Amino acid sequence: MTRAQAFSEREVAMCVVARMVEDGKTYWAAGGGTPLYSVLLGKKLYAPDAQYVTEDGVIAPIPMLPFEPMMSMVASRASYRALSWGNMNTAGYFAQLGFMDYGVLNTLQIDKHGNINSTFLGEYGAGGRRMHGPGGADTIAACCWRTIVITDQEKRKFVERVDFISSPGFLDGSEGARERAGLPRGTGPWRVVTPAAVYDYHERRLRLVGRVPWVTVDEILEECEFRPLVAPNVELIEPPSEEEVQILRTELDVRGQTTDAAGGWITWDGKEYARPA
Amino acid sequence: MTVEPPPVIEVLAEGTAPFLPVDPDGFREWVRDHKSRAMASKLVTEREAVERFVADGDYITYECNYLTRGPNLVINEIIRQRKRDLWVAGKFTYVDVGLLVGAGCVSKVDTGFFLATPGVRQALAAGELAIYEYSNVVMSMRLEAGAQGIPFIPVRSFGGTDGFTHSGAKLITDPYTGKPTVIIPALNPDVAVIHVQQADKYGNARIFGTGISDVPAALASRKVIITAEEIISTDEIRSNPGATRIPYWCVDAVVEAPFGGYPGTVPGYYASDPPAVMECFAAVLRGDVQPYLQKWIYGVGSHREMLEKNVGAGKLLDMKKREIVKEGYRA
Secondary structure, three states, X not given: OOEOOEEOHHHHHHHHHHOOOOOOOXXXXXXXXXXXXXXXXXXXXXXOOOEEEOOOOEEOOOOOOOOXXXXXXOOOOOOOOOOEEOOHHHHHHHHHHOOOOEEEEEOOEEEOOOOEEOOEEOOOOOOOEEOOOOOOHHHHHHHOOEEEEEOOOOOOOEEOOOOOOOEOOOOOOOOOHHHHOOOOOOOOEEEEEOOOEEEEEEOOEEEEEEEOOXXXXXXXXXXXXXXXXXXXXXXXXXXXXXXXXXXXXXXHOOOOOOOOHHHOOEEEOXXXXXXXX | OOOOOOOOOOEEEEOOOOOOOOOHHHHHHHHHHHOOOOOOOOEEOHHHHHHHHOOOOOEEXXXXXXXXXXXXXXXXXXXHOOOOOEEEEEOOOOHHHHHHHHOOOEEEEXXXXXXXXHHHHXXXXXXXXXXXXXOHHXXXXXXXXXXXXXXXXXXXXXXXXXXXXXXXXXXXXXXXXXXXXXXXXXXOOOEEEEEEEEEOOOOOEEOOOOOOOHHHHHHHOOEEEEEEEEEOOHHHHHHOHHHEEEOHHHOOEEEEOOOOOOOOEEOOOEOOOHHHHHHHHHHHHHOOOHHHHHHHHHOOOOHHHHHHXXXXXXXXXXXXXXXXXXXXXXX
16 A cells, blocks of 8 residues: 555545445435545445435445545435435345445544534523534444444543533433433444544543544644543544545545545655644 | 213313414315316416416425426525515525525515515514424414315424414313323415426326425415426326325316426426526525525526526527436336
8 A cells, every 4th residue: 555645634534434344334414514525435445345325215336436526315426326215214124124234423622521412502592603413423323233423532622511412422321311311222422533643442442442643642732621631642644645535536525525635745755744834 | 780981072182383273164265256166278477377376475385496496496486576465484594595595585484494685684683583493293284174174183293392382282181092182273374385296277187206294284275386397287297196196176276397496307398407406595695585585586587588598598408308207207
């Protein structure tokens, strides 16, 4: 794998999630941004027999790429050559039944127990900032066996307790909290991926397990409002490859809307990675 | 021998938000008294449909959104007729809620997902808008319960969230398993508006492609407006009954609506018009929708007039040409 010489932060996160995609597993990708592109990249390079659904009930399409701008659901190119066309309720039924192995989401804010907020920043109803709401993410986070969350590595996004639980993580972190709230047994958060780090969960608490070579563990911890657990060996994440970024840019996100390439490039001169100032 | 007593239904927690009252028997009586079983033409213009079937204060749901297979001509007509105090099912919506709120048509939203625009935030801060929290699937499952004529439905999501607290959901002990289970109230809207590819004049409707909750919305709602890209004959409907997703007796109005989803896409028929979509986004994101409404809605008398004046045949033909996928979108 040849390492890419320049890439954006979002591309890092998408490449990392793409490598988690497994053959023979099912993925519910939320919306049409980083989650869907991560799964598509994973299918193209690593796991062609991974299958995915989106909120509109499409099952295992062979999408005609690239999508029209902003048209990732109830759109002909996105649902092209699917095995089945359903609707939001059928997507919900399959998740409730246990057919969805992984849910892939992005979010505005996440807390130490993996709860995510996409509804309201600040104190609810008291002059904070109204956001868009959970969309399908609530069902994904509740009913897929494992949930992968993509977000940015920023202090305001990694908080002790989210302002509003839009979609459930491990709730208050106590054992059995999800089941006591009526959620299916054995489900829950699995990984969090940022452009700098990968986290898993240890006893329902976020734990740093991976970092990119150009960011130190301390720098990551500075970008968390709470102190996550840190694994004894924080592994180095392999940076994006030429092949990965090429597919992202030329086949998937051809307009650069999701990769946020304008946000600045991380560059590699063959020895060191340099971050944008 | 000891026998375990059966679990008792106990309400463990409940949301505090108002919700549209649940009344399955009332809905049945509405169906008995108002849903005609006669095979009579229901063809009307979008203007007549909104005049007759959308009242101030109604609870309204519409399918998909402004970007894709949305009943945009009716959303626009609701704005044009300056309907007020609507309660909107904001599931899988996008800019459309921002447009409706910006136009002053809405006082309550059950969400879901919608673009939280400056106009929405202003209306919230001014106390002119109330938002009740659900999620997309929870909303479509509420419609599913409404479509079954039952008062509530259990779901396996939503528990433990703060949305639950600000909704009409309850957490109960399920009397069969004894486990905590979330139940949500059935939703029977006053109005459903659904854009489809094909319908006959009675309202037998075909929908091709994926969707959100088209059929549940049609079954669950007191007044149903179907807008169709093409009006086809009943003979053609009868030639492929399996393609009929919504039967006529659910339907109160049928609007012939070529390019009725403009500026969005109608899968299999035409691609979207991205500059016009972006113009709409820009308007709601700026927080001042009035110039947009003036140009696209108030300043024209109908959807057809808007297409003629603001869009033109060249662009419409280009949208058709760009929609190269046809597979699966015809009976």
